Amino acid sequence: MTTPQVKLITTEDGSHSLYHEGLQETYHSFHGAFKESIHVFMLYGLDSWLARNPKKYPIRIFEVGFGTGLNAWLSLVWAEQNQIPVLYHSIEPFPLGPEIYSQLNYIEQDHGIWHYHKYFSALHEVAWNQGGPLSDYFNIKKDQVRLEDSDLYPCDVVFYDAFAPSKQPELWTKEILAPVVDAMRPGAVFTTYCAKGQLKRDLKELGLQVETLPGPPGKKEMTRAWKGV
Numbered sequence: 001m002t003t004p005q006v007k008l009i010t011t012e013d014g015s016h017s018l019y020h021e022g023l024q025e026t027y028h029s030f031h032g033a034f035k036e037s038i039h040v041f042m043l044y045g046l047d048s049w050l051a052r053n054p055k056k057y058p059i060r061i062f063e064v065g066f067g068t069g070l071n072a073w074l075s076l077v078w079a080e081q082n083q084i085p086v087l088y089h090s091i092e093p094f095p096l097g098p099e100i101y102s103q104l105n106y107i108e109q110d111h112g113i114w115h116y117h118k119y120f121s122a123l124h125e126v127a128w129n130q131g132g133p134l135s136d137y138f139n140i141k142k143d144q145v146r147l148e149d150s151d152l153y154p155c156d157v158v159f160y161d162a163f164a165p166s167k168q169p170e171l172w173t174k175e176i177l178a179p180v181v182d183a184m185r186p187g188a189v190f191t192t193y194c195a196k197g198q199l200k201r202d203l204k205e206l207g208l209q210v211e212t213l214p215g216p217p218g219k220k221e222m223t224r225a226w227k228g229v
């Protein structure tokens with residue numbers, strides 16, 4: 001599997017993202033990569049999980065698509081700031097090389113989290129198909145594999161961050177979602193920027209309680225789904 005052909009772009013909140021030339025698709029919303037990640041995955045993912053499960057540690061997160069590492073880094077910051085142990089499992093068939101990830105400006109922006117800047121490159125430097133602790137509260141395992149071929153472990157929070165259904169429809173079928181839903185533990189939450197009706201119908205048929213929520217800047221809606229306890 002090769003490094004993808006990507007171009008650095010600046011999104012509307014000033015944070016970088018990447019444009020995948022083959023798919024003609026960006027890694028994040030053009031309206032703000034940083035804001036999208038905070039909104040979809042931190043606010044409607046981790047914060048919502050914590051509100052329902054204040055004492056259930058460690059939190060096991062499964063991410064589809066490590067990409068720029070933005071979700072992983074924000075999750076590490078979240079774990080440290082909340083002092084909540086997080087076990088993060090991310091998969092990515094096409095890892096980005098240092099010549100790309102070192103250009104990303106997430107840690108150059110002043111979000112008051114300078115203390116955690118060093119972990120951004122550390123997350124990328126973790127060897128593929130290995131794992132271990134990276135900070136006091138954050139443990140990561142990155143697998144270089146496609147979702148189609150991946151081992152799945154029981155998880156509490158799913159960050160479903162694949163490219164859009166129009167670009168990679170094979171990652172949004174009911175068949176590929178079924179094992180992900182199976183791996184979700186009772187009470188687990190699935191969150192994604194995607195608001196397609198078919199996705200919501202499929203998640204519902206797979207037994208999840210589906211919610212349509214306000215989307216991140218520039219996007220009307222997003223999807224979150226819970227597994228019953």
Ligand SMILES: C[S@@+](CC[C@H](N)C(=O)[O-])C[C@H]1O[C@@H](n2cnc3c(N)ncnc32)[C@H](O)[C@@H]1O
Nearest residue numbers: 027065066067068070071094146147161162163
């Ligand atoms: C929308 S990007 C998001 C990446 C990441 N979460 C981020 O914040 O940068 C989708 C990611 O899914 C990866 N991907 C592509 N095909 C995949 C597959 N079959 N299984 C899992 N991930 C895949 C892409 O390489 C890309 O990194």
